Amino acid sequence: xxxxGAAVIALQEATVHYPRRAAPVLQEVxxxxxxxxxxxxxxxxxxxxxxLLALMTGVIPHSVAARTTGRVLVxxxxxxxxxxxxxxxxxxxxxxxxxxxxxxxDVDREIxxxxxxxxxxxxxxxxxxxxxxxxxxxxGLRGRSTRQLSGGEGQRVALAASLVAEPPVLLLDEPTSMxxxxxxxxxxxxxxxxxxxxxxxxxxxxxxxxxxxxxxGVAGLPARAIVLDAAxxxxxxxxxxxxxxxxxxxxxxxxxxxxxxxELQAAFGTGGGLACPIIRDRLLGxxxxxxxxxxxxxxxxxxxARGLSVTRAPASARxxxxxPETITAQLExxxxxxxxxEITALLGANxxxxxxxxxxxxxxxAPLSGTVTGDRPGMVFQNPEHQFVASTVREEIGHGLPAVIxxxxxxxxxEALLAEHRLTHLAEANxxxxxxxxxxxxxxxxxxAHSRATLxxxxxxxxxxxxxxxxxxxxxxxxxxxxQSILFSSHDLRSVATLAHRGIVIAGGTIIAxxxxxxxxxxxxxxxxxxxxxxxxxxWLVEVEDRPEAIRAILDxxxxxxxxxxxxxxxx
Amino acid sequence: xxxxxxxxxNTATPLGRRNPTMKLAVLFVVSxxxxxxxDPLTPALLYPLALAAVLIWGRPSPRxxxxxxxxxxxxxxxxxxxxxxxxxxxxxxxxxxLQASVEGVTLGASLALRTFVLxxxxxxxxxxxxAVALTDSLHQQARLGPRLCHAILAGYQMLQDMxxxxxxxxxxxxxxxxxxxxxVRRPGIREFGHAAFSLLVVSLRRGERMAQSMxxxxxxxxxxxxxxxxxxxxxxxxxxxxxxxxxxVVLGLGxxxxxxxxxxxxxx
Numbered sequence: 001x002x003x004x005g006a007a008v009i010a011l012q013e014a015t016v017h018y019p020r021r022a023a024p025v026l027q028e029v030x031x032x033x034x035x036x037x038x039x040x041x042x043x044x045x046x047x048x049x050x051x052l053l054a055l056m057t058g059v060i061p062h063s064v065a066a067r068t069t070g071r072v073l074v075x076x077x078x079x080x081x082x083x084x085x086x087x088x089x090x091x092x093x094x095x096x097x098x099x100x101x102x103x104x105x106d107v108d109r110e111i112x113x114x115x116x117x118x119x120x121x122x123x124x125x126x127x128x129x130x131x132x133x134x135x136x137x138x139x140g141l142r143g144r145s146t147r148q149l150s151g152g153e154g155q156r157v158a159l160a161a162s163l164v165a166e167p168p169v170l171l172l173d174e175p176t177s178m179x180x181x182x183x184x185x186x187x188x189x190x191x192x193x194x195x196x197x198x199x200x201x202x203x204x205x206x207x208x209x210x211x212x213x214x215x216x217g218v219a220g221l222p223a224r225a226i227v228l229d230a231a232x233x234x235x236x237x238x239x240x241x242x243x244x245x246x247x248x249x250x251x252x253x254x255x256x257x258x259x260x261x262x263e264l265q266a267a268f269g270t271g272g273g274l275a276c277p278i279i280r281d282r283l284l285g286x287x288x289x290x291x292x293x294x295x296x297x298x299x300x301x302x303x304x305a306r307g308l309s310v311t312r313a314p315a316s317a318r319x320x321x322x323x324p325e326t327i328t329a330q331l332e333x334x335x336x337x338x339x340x341x342e343i344t345a346l347l348g349a350n351x352x353x354x355x356x357x358x359x360x361x362x363x364x365x366a367p368l369s370g371t372v373t374g375d376r377p378g379m380v381f382q383n384p385e386h387q388f389v390a391s392t393v394r395e396e397i398g399h400g401l402p403a404v405i406x407x408x409x410x411x412x413x414x415e416a417l418l419a420e421h422r423l424t425h426l427a428e429a430n431x432x433x434x435x436x437x438x439x440x441x442x443x444x445x446x447x448x449a450h451s452r453a454t455l456x457x458x459x460x461x462x463x464x465x466x467x468x469x470x471x472x473x474x475x476x477x478x479x480x481x482x483x484q485s486i487l488f489s490s491h492d493l494r495s496v497a498t499l500a501h502r503g504i505v506i507a508g509g510t511i512i513a514x515x516x517x518x519x520x521x522x523x524x525x526x527x528x529x530x531x532x533x534x535x536x537x538x539x540w541l542v543e544v545e546d547r548p549e550a551i552r553a554i555l556d557x558x559x560x561x562x563x564x565x566x567x568x569x570x571x572x
Numbered sequence: 573x574x575x576x577x578x579x580x581x582n583t584a585t586p587l588g589r590r591n592p593t594m595k596l597a598v599l600f601v602v603s604x605x606x607x608x609x610x611d612p613l614t615p616a617l618l619y620p621l622a623l624a625a626v627l628i629w630g631r632p633s634p635r636x637x638x639x640x641x642x643x644x645x646x647x648x649x650x651x652x653x654x655x656x657x658x659x660x661x662x663x664x665x666x667x668x669x670l671q672a673s674v675e676g677v678t679l680g681a682s683l684a685l686r687t688f689v690l691x692x693x694x695x696x697x698x699x700x701x702x703a704v705a706l707t708d709s710l711h712q713q714a715r716l717g718p719r720l721c722h723a724i725l726a727g728y729q730m731l732q733d734m735x736x737x738x739x740x741x742x743x744x745x746x747x748x749x750x751x752x753x754x755x756v757r758r759p760g761i762r763e764f765g766h767a768a769f770s771l772l773v774v775s776l777r778r779g780e781r782m783a784q785s786m787x788x789x790x791x792x793x794x795x796x797x798x799x800x801x802x803x804x805x806x807x808x809x810x811x812x813x814x815x816x817x818x819x820x821v822v823l824g825l826g827x828x829x830x831x832x833x834x835x836x837x838x839x840x
Contacts (some may be wrong), residue, residue, distance in 0.1 A: 059784055084784070088790040092789075093788045095784075097781060101781075102780050104725065117789060118793065118796075146729075152839075248601040321679075386774065400750035450750075
């Protein structure tokens with residue numbers, strides 16, 4: 001541990017208790033952060049990563065009700081005695097949701113706000129806005145409305161606003177979690193450039209570590225790593241490559257997202273990643289040794305769309321009549337068929353119309369033209385809270401179910417789903433009070449309860465840690481094995497490859513490719529047109545293996561390294 | 573959804589370019605003065621003048637101007653009728669057993685016309701004022717605190733997204749319904765309640781995140797500066813002076829002509 005006096009941020013045995021939780025979320029964490037130092041924080045869901053950042057900003061204890069002991073010093077000030085605004089002189093924050101970070105009507109005022117707050121002389125502000133936008137590669141964004149920015153643009157503007165007042169520390173709280181490949185790389189470039197020019201210390205919490213690190217692998221991550229375990233205690237603190245190597249097994253088993261190299265190290269006990277011939281051989285060996293996932297039994301068509309044109313928002317009948325030309329189609333000429341027992345992935349960049357297509361297929365958004373035939377599908381929305389209608393978890397799953405299902409009382413089915421999705425201990429809790437991962441499990445369980453022929457899901461893995469992602473995939477597989485057809489959109493291509501049998505790629509307002517998933521993922525032309533970038537492992541696998549079941553066996557093998565989750569049955 | 577001012581707001585007019593706080597102050601002064609006027613002729617003289625001023629300097633679309641009158645029309649008719657039949661006095665006519673008095677109709681007409689005067693001035697204000705500029709101006713001219721003003725601005729941003737969020741929630745909850753029919757059904761009271769609760773929770777969470785975001789950028793520190801100050805210009809004073817002059821002239825005419833009536837009209 002570093003001497004506290006030298007550090008720009010210092011935690012001294014910091015412990016945080018949230019109300020209504022028996023165990024503390026952080027326990028006696030002590031650490032110091034020097035000026036200009038770059039740190040990544042690793043740990044499974046619930047390990048207190050976000051809580052650690054909230055302690056550094058002063059949001060805990062000032063805005064969030066939590067009991068704290070120990071001390072947190074920011075630039076020598078005890079955060080207990082300084083307001084969040086006061087601490088902002090030292091600490092800047094970039095949060096995960098660009099929408100909530102935008103508080104002003106236009107980009108200029110968004111970036112001017114911190115300058116005004118820090119009493120910068122008005123004549124200087126114009127030039128400072130220009131410089132801040134220049135540092136995030138965003139000179140073209142000047143004067144734009146904040147509500148019309150894409151996710152990546154919004155995050156870059158939020159970054160500019162966090163850095164414009166030149167705080168010596170920058171906290172990055174999953175800054176790329178809501179972005180597609182293009183958004184991630186633009187934000188990553190902006191962070192690098194801004195850090196290079198302004199030199200703040202950086203504390204990063206990130207799920208999608210490989211995507212964030214890009215082609216540099218572990219070298220693309222902050223130089224120092226801090227690991228928190230599930231109980232919120234500090235497990236390791238040191239140079240990133242060393243920490244990842246020493247703790248690889250434990251990190252992977254705990255269900256953390258880790259860089260691929262770490263995952264492979266945990267599986268094979270050897271470093272070097274995909275470049276290492278031993279690891280390559282053993283991975284390919286899995287495809288031979290391990291029992292493979294049987295090819296899906298493709299059933300009949302359960303949902304089909306013909307000549308579908310969809311729009312972003314429903315237009316009133318009056319508007320359609322009065323000025324039909326102002327309603328533009330987001331997607332046109334969509335023909336697709338979903339088969340019983342089959343899992344299909346819907347791929348494409350942000351804003352291409354994946355959500356609108358799912359809504360139209362679910363019968364929730366009237367298409368501009370074309371038809372959808374089939375029984376009414378179920379749908380899991382991106383934000384689980386949008387779907388909750390009951391006051392307890394048990395009622396939530398039972399919502400809309402008939403009293404008797406297949407000759408048995410519905411209660412049996414509800415109890416089974418509670419157990420299967422690890423929700424039994426929360427059966428009487430209010431859905432809105434669950435953690436992010438629990439909410440997601442509940443929204444999936446509540447929709448699966450209806451056993452509709454088709455299940456649609458919009459980014460179902462969003463915000464989950466690796467363990468939770470694997471268990472959600474298992475639930476989808478089980479549902480498909482029982483004959484449901486599943487269509488889901490996702491940016492997590494690893495999950496896509498593990499789970500989906502087929503893929504549909506949309507770009508430029510229509511479907512540009514449709515077929516068996518590895519044919520789609522292996523078509524470089526299609527991927528580049530759709531702005532999809534394969535993670536390194538998949539990139540290599542589609543290159544060296546052309547048997548889908550072999551690739552799936554390898555991906556499943558790596559998933560098995562994560563400690564088994566109760567109720568999860570990985571098909572084999 | 574549009575990002576800028578609401579579609580019916582036009583700030584590219586002489587009235588639109590005036591300082592929002594000054595406009596609000598003038599509106600307040602006229603309202604306050606009319607509180608003490610209870611004859612129908614004074615507001616009847618003021619209404620066409622106010623309407624002409626709004627039409628000439630605010631240039632609203634006539635259709636929108638007419639539509640915006642509807643709520644005031646309803647309120648004005650209510651005022652007229654209630655006063656006509658409830659006030660004792662000389663009988664004017666009897667309908668369905670209800671007797672209208674001359675005093676009641678006179679007072680009712682005065683209140684109805686007052687509603688129209690204030691209505692058309694408010695419409696002129698709303699149609700010519702950008703909400704963001706109003707908040708800025710209230711911060712700078714009316715000394716409203718920066719935290720309150722920025723909270724209003726952030727709330728205004730959130731409000732613009734709310735119809736979209738409501739729609740998503742209704743879709744997300746409709747798909748849970750047991751009915752086999754597709755589409756988003758009209759919500760019943762229960763469904764409406766569920767959706768409203770979800771909207772409340774989601775909005776509270778987002779509001780909390782926005783508040784944290786603004787605080788972590790130093791909102792609340794003192795002293796602070798203002799990048800682009802909104803000033804009170806000479807034209808603003810000319811507008812205020814002009815409106816008040818017209819008001820004083822009309823009131824003066826009422827006094828010399830003897831038709832103006834104050835609170836005495838209420839009881840005799």
